[in-house]
Amino acid sequence: MVVQKMKWEENVRRVAPYVPGEQPKSKNVIKLNTNECPYPPAPGIQRLAEQLDCDSLRLYPDTEAGKLADALCGYYGVSREQLFIGVGSDDVLAMAFQAFFNSDKPVLFPDVTYSFYDVWAELFRIPYERKALDADLRIRKEDYMEENGGIVIPNPNAPTGLFEPVETMEEIIAANPGSVVIVDEAYVDFGGESCLKLVEKHDNLLVVQTFSKSRAMAGMRIGFAMGNPKLIAYLKDVKFSFNSYTMNMPSIECGAEAVRDTEYFKDTVNKIIHTRERIKRELVQMGFRFPDSKANFIFAAHEKAAAKTLFEELKKRGIFVRFWDKPRISNYLRITIGTDKQMDILLQNLKEILAERKFL
Ligand code: PMP
Numbered sequence: 001m002v003v004q005k006m007k008w009e010e011n012v013r014r015v016a017p018y019v020p021g022e023q024p025k026s027k028n029v030i031k032l033n034t035n036e037c038p039y040p041p042a043p044g045i046q047r048l049a050e051q052l053d054c055d056s057l058r059l060y061p062d063t064e065a066g067k068l069a070d071a072l073c074g075y076y077g078v079s080r081e082q083l084f085i086g087v088g089s090d091d092v093l094a095m096a097f098q099a100f101f102n103s104d105k106p107v108l109f110p111d112v113t114y115s116f117y118d119v120w121a122e123l124f125r126i127p128y129e130r131k132a133l134d135a136d137l138r139i140r141k142e143d144y145m146e147e148n149g150g151i152v153i154p155n156p157n158a159p160t161g162l163f164e165p166v167e168t169m170e171e172i173i174a175a176n177p178g179s180v181v182i183v184d185e186a187y188v189d190f191g192g193e194s195c196l197k198l199v200e201k202h203d204n205l206l207v208v209q210t211f212s213k214s215r216a217m218a219g220m221r222i223g224f225a226m227g228n229p230k231l232i233a234y235l236k237d238v239k240f241s242f243n244s245y246t247m248n249m250p251s252i253e254c255g256a257e258a259v260r261d262t263e264y265f266k267d268t269v270n271k272i273i274h275t276r277e278r279i280k281r282e283l284v285q286m287g288f289r290f291p292d293s294k295a296n297f298i299f300a301a302h303e304k305a306a307a308k309t310l311f312e313e314l315k316k317r318g319i320f321v322r323f324w325d326k327p328r329i330s331n332y333l334r335i336t337i338g339t340d341k342q343m344d345i346l347l348q349n350l351k352e353i354l355a356e357r358k359f360l
Contacts, residue, residue, distance in 0.1 A: 018119045021322050030345055032336040033320040035158075035187075035297050037216035039268050039339070042261035045217075045254045052250060063240075065247040071259035072224060076196060081229035084236060087246045089186055089210035089223030092235075093152070094120050096206055096225065099238040100180035101126045103149030110139050112329055114158050114184065126150075133160070137291050137299075141168055145175040154184040156192050159322070159334040161293025163192040170195070173202045180231065182206045187295035189214035189269050190276070196226055203228040206235075213296055214269050215258045222247075222255045272296050276337045282347055286354060290332075301331045304359045313353045319346055 021034035040046075065085045073080055086092035097120045101107045104127065109117045111130035121128040131143035137160045144151050151172065156163040173181045173195075181204055183195045188209065196207050206227040212218035225235065239246065258265070276293065283290065283300055290300040301307060311323035311333055322334040337343065354360035 030319045033322045041216040042264045044257040061249040068255040071256040084225040088221040092223040101150040105149035107150040144172045152182040156295045161295040163294035191294040
């Protein structure tokens with residue numbers, strides 16, 4: 001069938017959208033494909049959800065998300081002027097791209113990284129250049145010391161899980177006083193160290209974090225950024241030129257509660273780290289190789305079995321992991337760390353699949 005082109009189509013902004021991991025309808029799936037937390041959010045959130053005062057929903061929410069902002073300022077030791085809150089870190093990052101990447105020079109990021117960066121760059125028509133990771137899948141700091149219109153690096157990187165020391169990040173930040181450097185710390189709570197301590201010293205640094213992984217609230221959509229007050233003011237100018245009421249009332253309330261319950265947060269993160277380290281040992285025994293992840297996932301390649309086959313076989317058995325049929329990474333599976341029980345089922349199924357093919 002020939003699809004006729006409409007007259008107005010010439011004026012349409014065409015973009016190839018970001019493709020998120022599959023969200024299966026069935027609850028019977030072991031879902032290890034989108035780096036969500038396998039444990040529930042802090043128990044106080046359940047109580048808050050049950051007590052939600054629906055009448056309050058008549059009113060617009062606080063444009064500054066004050067309650068949540070105060071909780072975050074208290075936890076991270078920053079002022080309200082150093083903090084920006086958005087609807088997940090995707091929202092924060094998209095606004096930061098719009099606010100800070102406004103040059104004819106290319107924005108730099110790794111060639112293997114979060115696949116939303118080039119989508120935003122295309123959407124906002126920002127020139128960009130992908131810098132190749134080295135043979136060990138590490139970033140080369142020298143690559144980020146060339147002329148550029150901005151830099152964005154996740155630390156730990158995704159999907160590799162590799163963490164770069166804060167000292168390396170500081171060298172990159174210090175070499176670029178004329179550009180904003182965004183450090184995307186979506187996974188930093190699982191064993192990395194935050195660049196937050198550098199924001200007082202470097203006015204070009206924006207640190208971005210999320211409630212979606214370590215705080216088990218992907219469904220609530222809360223992200224935030226911390227940086228110099230001037231950076232934050234520019235970011236708010238973009239946000240308030242777009243939509244003032246991005247943060248909804250329940251997210252503000254529940255987010256503040258999550259930050260208050262430090263003990264639960266630390267306990268959840270420790271459980272995931274513990275499981276991750278055990279799974280690393282087991283995967284090695286089965287012939288997998290992977291960069292040493294400091295995130296809540298492992299990016300693993302098998303010495304004999306093709307990643308695509310493993311991905312498809314696991315899916316048939318109701319276990320979802322992530323696989324990209326893309327150059328350089330098509331032999332890897334990105335496996336989110338689930339509960340110990342979920343991971344045991346994964347290992348058992350991998351063993352069976354490998355044994356069937358005489359790879360074990
Ligand atoms: N940055 C990285 C590196 C990610 O992997 C993700 C999760 N897809 C995000 C940002 C966005 O997370 P969220 O919008 O849920 O905060």
